[in-house]
Amino acid sequence: MKRVAWMVLALGMGLATPGCILTSGQIQIDFALPNFSGNSLTGIDHTTIDLNSEKEYQDNKEKLKDLSDLAVLGKFTNNSTNPVNVEVWMTTTPSTHLDEGSLMADQTKVKLWGPFQVAGSTTKTIDWNVSAQLFTTAGKAALLSEAKGDGNFTLYALGPALSAYNFSVSNGALVLVIDVGI
Amino acid sequence: MKRLLLLALFVLPLATGAAQAGPAGISVGVFGGLSVPVLQDVSTSSFSPSDAFGATGSTWGLRAPIHAISSITFEPYYAKSKYKDREETIGGITYKRDGFDGKSYGVNFILGHPEGGLFHMFPYIGIGKTKLERTGQEINKTGYNFGLGVGLFSSQKMAVGVRGEFSMVATGDTSRKFVGATAGITYRLTP
Numbered sequence A: 001m002k003r004v005a006w007m008v009l010a011l012g013m014g015l016a017t018p019g020c021i022l023t024s025g026q027i028q029i030d031f032a033l034p035n036f037s038g039n040s041l042t043g044i045d046h047t048t049i050d051l052n053s054e055k056e057y058q059d060n061k062e063k064l065k066d067l068s069d070l071a072v073l074g075k076f077t078n079n080s081t082n083p084v085n086v087e088v089w090m091t092t093t094p095s096t097h098l099d100e101g102s103l104m105a106d107q108t109k110v111k112l113w114g115p116f117q118v119a120g121s122t123t124k125t126i127d128w129n130v131s132a133q134l135f136t137t138a139g140k141a142a143l144l145s146e147a148k149g150d151g152n153f154t155l156y157a158l159g160p161a162l163s164a165y166n167f168s169v170s171n172g173a174l175v176l177v178i179d180v181g182i
Numbered sequence B: 001m002k003r004l005l006l007l008a009l010f011v012l013p014l015a016t017g018a019a020q021a022g023p024a025g026i027s028v029g030v031f032g033g034l035s036v037p038v039l040q041d042v043s044t045s046s047f048s049p050s051d052a053f054g055a056t057g058s059t060w061g062l063r064a065p066i067h068a069i070s071s072i073t074f075e076p077y078y079a080k081s082k083y084k085d086r087e088e089t090i091g092g093i094t095y096k097r098d099g100f101d102g103k104s105y106g107v108n109f110i111l112g113h114p115e116g117g118l119f120h121m122f123p124y125i126g127i128g129k130t131k132l133e134r135t136g137q138e139i140n141k142t143g144y145n146f147g148l149g150v151g152l153f154s155s156q157k158m159a160v161g162v163r164g165e166f167s168m169v170a171t172g173d174t175s176r177k178f179v180g181a182t183a184g185i186t187y188r189l190t191p
Helices: A004-017 A055-063 A100-104 A128-131 A139-149 B002-019
Strands: A024-032 A038-039 A045-048 A064-078 A086-089 A109-118 A123-125 A152-158 A167-182 B027-039 B057-063 B072-082 B086-090 B093-097 B100-111 B119-134 B137-154 B156-170 B174-188
Touching: A024 A055, A024 A064, A024 B174, A038 A152, A055 A064, A055 A167, A064 A086, A064 A109, A064 A128, A064 A139, A064 B093, A086 A139, A086 A167, A100 A152, A109 A128, A109 A139, A128 B093, A139 A152, A139 A167, A152 A167, A167 B174, B027 B156, B057 B174, B072 B119, B100 B137, B119 B156
Parallel strands: none
Antiparallel strands: A024 A167, A038 A167, A045 A152, A064 A123, A064 A167, A086 A109, A086 A152, B027 B057, B027 B174, B057 B072, B072 B100, B086 B093, B100 B119, B119 B137, B137 B156, B156 B174
């Protein structure tokens, strides 16, 4: 019986230890994105995200260890008759590029997500499971670095290089599930 | 890690068995029950204590208690689990995220004997390898567990018991955690 008491005591001490892997969790943070569009003729939209604007991020930033799950969500409308493969890029420092060429010349650009194909003249709501698969390894690393850093970056949505496209995205959201030590 | 587990699974029971004068008591059993994610994918802005527990999943598997020395029973196990999908409305649209499918194997170290009679209690700790998979995410890491079992019935060949367990999969500095309750039945191959 004494051995059982020691085991329980040891486990209890482990549970109570701050920074122990036991005292951790996965916290989901949703960032609403404004409606935006991408057009190979008239230019691309951007949205600058400041993670610090979300209280959940602020409260857990110091305890953040990793990104557990990610998703770009929303309703994608292809305004062209041709299919489009939508990609999301980010610049790790806030930027205001208005066309694909200047974005590609940015040294801090990283392809974050995609391609997500939308057939011509259709609207498609992305599935969370599909979206989770579309993050690039470099994009995940850049996002983790931003989440651990100043939390300030810019997102762009665009179609394939040197092709004609015209799409818009509504009800958009960037979902981050962060691993935090409690 | 794999080597360590294999060592624990096979060498330890044999070694301890060899140190004993008598043969090891070996049983095989099946179990099934519930498993609930703890503090996973929660939203802290609208957090209430009940949100700490995710949707109840199921777990089932095989165990083979090997009672080679008087105070410890070694119990290799293999388990599978299935967690429910989660639905959430974000930006006015309802999305579904897959729940994890889990597989794990390892060994439990049980203090005493798990095949006692009514209300016979036995605490245990375990270590193993756990794989959690869902679309776009895979976690394949070392898992740890501890719990308490209670015997309900025992005869010469059969034993029935229930267990409450806390388990976690270490993911670097953090972990994915679960609590569970299972019921199992074992059949003694050797006394």
